[in-house]
Amino acid sequence: MKKNLPSKMKALRQLGPLPEGALSDPNAIKKYLQLTLVDIPKPKPGQVLVKVNRGSMNPNDLYHIKGVYSSTLDYPYPRGVGFEGAGTVVANGGGIAGWARIGKRVAFYSKFGMFAEYVLADALKLIVLPKDLEFQEAASSVANPITGVGMARWAKASGSKYFFITAAAGAVARMTMRVAHTYGLKSIAIVRREEQVAICKEEGASYVLNQSDPDFEKNLTDLCKEVNCTYGFDCIGGDMPLTLIRSMPQGSTLCMYGYFNTGPVQFQPQKLFNGWKIQFFETEYYINSLSLLSRFRLSREVINNVNGLFRPKIQKQFSLEEAAEAYSYYSKNMTGGKIQILNE
Template identity: 30%
Template sequence: MQALELEAYTGWRRGLKLVSRPVPRPGPGEVLVRITAAPVNPADFAFMKGMYGVSKSLPTVPGWEGSGVVVAAGEGWYARYLLGKRVACAAPEDGGGTWAEYMVTPANRCIPLRRRVSDEQGAALLINPMTAWALVDLARRGGHRAVVQTAAAGALGRMIWRLGERRGLTMVNIVRRPEQVDLLTGLGAAHVLSTHEPDFDDRLKAVCRELGVTMAFDAVAGEMPDRLLAALPRRAEVVVYGALSNSVCQVNPGRLIFKDQRVRGFWVSRWRPRFGLPGQVYAGLRIQDMLAAELETPIQARLPLEKAFEGMEQYVKNMSAGKILLMPGGELSPR
């Protein structure tokens, strides 16, 4: 089979190449998925630099999520149940990923796709939509009424904004460029601020005070958690779920000590297993009902594995335009 193989944790430009590998075989509790579509995510770039929460023995196939058809199954009732079905699938933490024609993964890392859900939307179900679902649920369970988020123009940021407002939260959206302000306001967002504005910090503080913001979702890291805390009231909380700046989080300790503020991390790969298989499948099926609306993934290109490097260059230049989908099989599955 064809696959993209990572030889070293030096990033995709130096460590990744297109190779031929044997088709893997599923063991007990595992399934073999013929991959139809697999997105390129920021998490994949972090993984290929050795900056992710999981590292694997090299060489390995990257790609943390995708969609496809289960074509072989090992022992176990759920693995057998999935045989022949279209699924959204997550890569194992100790094996090859979705940037290949085939992948073996534990059956409990797969969710059946409804007939009305496309392979393209199903391929991006397990990271961004799940993260949006979890973060909005976290805010609501914590009694927060208004939330500010960074990286709001990206695919995940737009999901968090739409789902948050549907669930009754007031959302304040932070972006980096004027055209991203235009994008979100054009889509209907009421509160959009850009870090390029010279008075950004003052405006952020004023808006957070006016709307009663008490929680923040941050995908940037670096100095951003501290800037968010500076705009938030006592006992406010910043949830860091990404590091687009590739920088260490910086926080004034006085905010933690004297204002009783808090910074915590969130990783959807650790959130999903807490609910067990029934809970994961239930959440996955509920999310599929919203893939054509609040949780729809915008897609800017669909490319075969041979053109993956072009696609990654395109994605790095403009992540807000939508996902790059790698199509190892060359065509979508019939529904």
């Protein structure tokens, strides 16, 4: 550890899972989320300590605080919150990779609690920032761009020229469409509200369907048949996958990339026994499936295009002390852009 580092830091700690409906009330959130003074963690071999400049919120942050995020279900309370962000490497736990990154400005993803003054990170998974890239853009340059690239690659590999995607006005879906269009694919955007149609058309969607339309399933069925769309993404869950699979030609694949409805997901066994398939996309597992060289190439592709193809829209910034308000605001304004939690 560096000698001039303080021994304590401010960090957000969650005391327990948020009850259903509590996200709409910052005062209710404050009963479960507290800003505390804790010891600065010590990096182990292969890890570094990063002084966090800011963190970004994503849908998995809402799942995590509700206690239903699949990747952190077994994490004990009290526990950290926040996954994506950017900062400066200030200490190394051992290893050449960490040593080489001391003093570097980096973007990264960590399960150790990004919404804190300092956080641990895997030295090999850091994205070193170019000098002309600000922390504001860098802090939102990991989750959505990498997810968008990964999902677009899966859609491309399916062989289908068209794909559909639900919650299409959301940041992840828009990023996926943007990348997929550069691969020569065409998208069918599925939205929940009429005012979201224009957003998807601006992203270049070939078709936009409103799931609130009483004829939605028929319209999607007819369209999938017309353009031979055999691949689609869903992040709604509940009974939506059942509707989507019924709309797709035989032999199609539905990929789940989230679950806004955190209850059971409905499928039709007869479909799955007759050629339809289900996949699940999770960003961290996708990254871990890549070789070190492929990860490096992906990180360079993303970071070199943060001010272009992958440029994030930042809609609002909050301090660590305002985290409860940030969570509540984000839960009501997810399609408006990124929410960031600042340390400085």
